[in-house]
Each structure stands twice: as C-alpha cells, then as structure tokens.
Amino acid sequence: MQITVVGQGYVGLPLAIAASLAQYTVFGLDNNQEKITALSMGKSIIEDLSDKSIKQGIESKCYLPTTDTLVIKDSDVVLICVPTPLSEDHKPDLTALISAITTVGRNLKAGTLVIVESTIEPGTCRNKLLPILIKESGLTESEFELSYSPERIDPTNKTWQINNTPKLVAGLTEAAANRAKDFYAKFIDSIILCSTLEIAETAKLLENSFRLINISFVNELSIYCQKIGIDIAEVIAAAATKPYGFMPFYPSVGVGGHCIPVDPIYLANAAKAAGAPIKFIELADVVNLNMPGYFVGRAEEKLAGLQNKKLLVIGLSYKPNVADVRESPVAALITGLKQKGADVSWHDDLVKEWNGEKSVALSDKYDLAILATPHDYLDLTKIGDVPVLNTRGSI
Ligand SMILES: NC(=O)c1ccc[n+]([C@@H]2O[C@H](COP(=O)([O-])OP(=O)(O)OC[C@H]3O[C@@H](n4cnc5c(N)ncnc54)[C@H](O)[C@@H]3O)[C@@H](O)[C@H]2O)c1
Numbered sequence: 223m224q225i226t227v228v229g230q231g232y233v234g235l236p237l238a239i240a241a242s243l244a245q246y247t248v249f250g251l252d253n254n255q256e257k258i259t260a261l262s263m264g265k266s267i268i269e270d271l272s273d274k275s276i277k278q279g280i281e282s283k284c285y286l287p288t289t290d291t292l293v294i295k296d297s298d299v300v301l302i303c304v305p306t307p308l309s310e311d312h313k314p315d316l317t318a319l320i321s322a323i324t325t326v327g328r329n330l331k332a333g334t335l336v337i338v339e340s341t342i343e344p345g346t347c348r349n350k351l352l353p354i355l356i357k358e359s360g361l362t363e364s365e366f367e368l369s370y371s372p373e374r375i376d377p378t379n380k381t382w383q384i385n386n387t388p389k390l391v392a393g394l395t396e397a398a399a400n401r402a403k404d405f406y407a408k409f410i411d412s413i414i415l416c417s418t419l420e421i422a423e424t425a426k427l428l429e430n431s432f433r434l435i436n437i438s439f440v441n442e443l444s445i446y447c448q449k450i451g452i453d454i455a456e457v458i459a460a461a462a463t464k465p466y467g468f469m470p471f472y473p474s475v476g477v478g479g480h481c482i483p484v485d486p487i488y489l490a491n492a493a494k495a496a497g498a499p500i501k502f503i504e505l506a507d508v509v510n511l512n513m514p515g516y517f518v519g520r521a522e523e524k525l526a527g528l529q530n531k532k533l534l535v536i537g538l539s540y541k542p543n544v545a546d547v548r549e550s551p552v553a554a555l556i557t558g559l560k561q562k563g564a565d566v567s568w569h570d571d572l573v574k575e576w577n578g579e580k581s582v583a584l585s586d587k588y589d590l591a592i593l594a595t596p597h598d599y600l601d602l603t604k605i606g607d608v609p610v611l612n613t614r615g616s617i
Pocket of ligand 1: 229251252253321322372373377480
C-alpha cells in the first residue's frame with residue numbers, strides 16, 4: 223500500500239515514520255522545501271524522533287519525503303496533518319487545511335481513502351472538506367472515502383506514543399471507518415470507532431478544552447494560594463492522593479503550543495454559532511491570556527518597579543524539554559516586562575534563537591530571574607544568589 227501524509231510536522235512526521243515501520247510505503251509530503259531537504263538528508267526536525275529513525279526510513283525506501291504533490295495520485299491512503307491555527311483576530315484559520323484538501327482533491331484517484339487528522343470544528347469534514355474533494359476531483363461521493371481520526375500526540379511523552387495511544391476513528395460511511403481502522407491497526411494497538419465524523423471531531427475538542435479549563439482553574443487557584451501564603455504545589459500533591467475523581471493539573475505562565483490554547487477556540491466558536499455558547503471555554507481563555515500579565519505584576523512587586531531592572535527569563539518554549547515556541551505564553555511575559563521598562567534577556571538552549579534574539583548564558587548578573595519553562599537540562603546553580611520568581615508553583 224502506498225500512503226501520503228500531507229504535513230511533516232509534530233503530527234505528520236511521527237505518523238509517517240510509524241506507518242513506514244509497518245511496511246507501508248509512505249510519502250511524507252510537505253510544502254516547506256527546507257523541511258523536506260533536511261528530512262531527505264536524514265535530519266530529524268522534532269525532539270521525539272532521532273536522525274537515526276529518519277535515516278532508517280529513507281534507507282529502507284519505506285519513507286520518502288517530498289514536495290511533489292503528484293505522489294497523491296499513486297496513494298491508496300492520504301492523511302492530512304496540516305496546521306489549524308487561530309487568525310490574528312483569535313478565530314479558527316483553515317487556510318492551510320483548505321489549501322491541502324484542494325491539492326488532495328485535484329490529485330485524487332477513485333478508490334482512495336482520505337483521512338483528516340488536523341483538529342477541526344464539528345461538521346468541518348462533512349460540510350467543508352467533502353464538497354471541496356468532490357469539486358476538485360470531479361469524483362462522486364461514492365468513488366472515494368473520507369475518514370476523520372484526530373491526532374493525540376503529546377511531544378516528549380515517553381509513555382504514551384503513537385503505537386500505544388488509543389486512536390479514535392470515524393468515517394463518512396461505515397466502509398470508510400472500517401478501512402481507516404484496518405489501516406491504523408497495522409501500527410496502533412487500540413482503535414475505537416466513533417459512530418459519526420462529528421463525534422470524533424467533537425471528542426478531540428472536548429479533550430483539549432478539558433485541559434485548558436482545568437489548567438486555567440489551577441492557575442487561578444495558584445494566585446489565591448500565593449495571596450494567602452500557602453504552596454499550591456503542596457495543595458495539589460495533597461489533593462492528588464485521592465484515588466478517584468481527581469486529576470492533578472499544574473500552574474504555569476499559561477498554556478501554549480499548537481493545541482491547548484487553540485483547539486478549544488474552535489469548539490467555542492462552533493458552539494456560539496450554534497446558539498449554545500460554552501462560557502467555560504471563553505472564561506478559561508481569558509484567564510489563560512491574563513497569566514503572563516499576572517507574573518509581570520509579581521516581578522514588579524518583588525523589585526518595587528521594573529524600570530531599568532535586569533531580568534532573566536528562563537525557558538522560552540511552551541513546555542519543558544521541547545524547542546516549540548508556538549503560542550508560548552512566555553513571549554507575552556517578555557513583552558509585558560519590557561513594556562514596564564525592564565531590560566530583559568532570556569535563556570533557552572533548546573530554542574537558541576527567537577525573534578532575532580539569541581539565548582544568553584545563565585549567570586548571576588541579574589536583579590531577578592523568572593523561571594518560566596523548567597527544562598530538565600537547566601542548572602540553576604549558575605545564577606548564584608539571583609532571586610527567582612517561579613511560575614510553576616512555589617510561593
Ligand atoms: N502538535 C501537537 O502536539 C498536536 C497534537 C494533536 C493534534 N494536533 C493537530 O495536528 C495538526 C497539525 O499540527 P502540527 O503540530 O503537526 O503542525 P506543524 O506546524 O508542526 O506541521 C504542519 C506541517 O504542515 C505543512 N503544511 C502546511 N500547509 C501545507 C500544505 N498545503 N501542503 C503540504 N504541507 C503543508 C507545514 O509546512 C508543516 O511542516 C493541527 O491541526 C493540530 O491542531 C497537533
């Protein structure tokens with residue numbers, strides 16, 4: 223079987239490699255030439271995959287990175303893993319997805335199974351993507367198959383990876399769902415069929431909204447705990463001893479990455495349009511977006527004003543041990559500190575370069591350090607006696 227995975231990023235690349243290990247011939251299609259050149263040379267572009275696994279895929283000729291959209295014509299299964307971000311005005315932005323599905327439609331041959339993995343609003347597959355596939359391919363609805371299977375990848379998670387994370391699958395028809403199930407079953411242990419495309423689309427949004435809401439809640443609780451002088455980390459550890467009905471979430475500068483701050487807005491947007499707004503998501507979004515400002519205030523309090531103070535922000539990516547800065551709340555923290563007149567440097571040897579600036583070395587030349595994203599490699603003894611504002615929990 224020949225497969226094309228459209229989008230070779232955090233989701234599409236591990237998926238393509240996993241499928242290639244299951245002896246499928248996999249074209250890793252991306253419109254970013256730089257990425258494809260790096261992958262063709264056996265260089266991984268994400269933390270969770272080694273150069274070795276890319277090289278092995280290429281040497282075995284089971285993984286073929288390419289920018290050539292004609293590979294879609296030769297594929298039995300085409301998977302879509304392109305970004306679905308938010309626009310400048312904080313609304314769902316389907317530009318990349320519509321562009322990818324248009325390309326797939328133009329090259330679609332009869333009998334192909336198209337599986338969308340990108341996160342989308344309920345109804346998107348049926349009402350937006352299917353008509354494009356029909357129009358661009360000139361095929362009828364019954365001449366190809368459409369399925370939705372949301373990705374559940376958690377970068378740097380060593381326990382739950384593609385093969386052992388249960389996968390939701392739905393189809394426009396029962397035949398499409400079963401075909402997608404058979405495809406994934408070659409390299410994923412547990413496949414769960416959902417009865418409709420909309421159930422699978424909504425389930426993904428529920429998963430990520432659940433995280434946004436709970437993280438925002440724990441962030442508000444952490445502000446209260448700080449006010450009354452108790453340690454939120456100890457409160458959470460105590461509550462987490464309950465063996466049922468509780469799941470711990472931890473405070474931070476806010477949520478980041480391409481999923482948790484973004485996907486719930488897709489759900490909130492759809493719910494509002496349907497006349498059934500989900501106020502919890504809207505509130506959680508506001509709380510989350512306010513967290514960097516809260517820590518600017520805490521820094522200001524600690525130093526009795528930030529004008530000309532030398533500040534070091536430690537950790538720039540959105541979560542520990544990744545180099546991904548998409549939607550990182552640390553960017554807003556740095557902007558807020560600068561707006562108050564502080565002289566801000568940042569250290570993150572995983573990110574290295576960002577916005578034309580470079581990561582500085584850890585040292586003791588600062589009035590205050592703000593621990594934003596605690597990567598495992600950090601050696602905080604290097605900042606000596608510089609006071610630390612820890613955004614991750616302690617008072
Ligand atoms: N990152 C995660 O942890 C994660 C987890 C679960 C779900 N998702 C969802 O998966 C989807 C993809 O996210 P990601 O993090 O892999 O994004 P990414 O930005 O890491 O990768 C997407 C890739 O698609 C490519 N691309 C964009 N438009 C294209 C086109 N028209 N044709 C070919 N290639 C194109 C880009 O160049 C990029 O390499 C999103 O909908 C996201 O919400 C992401």
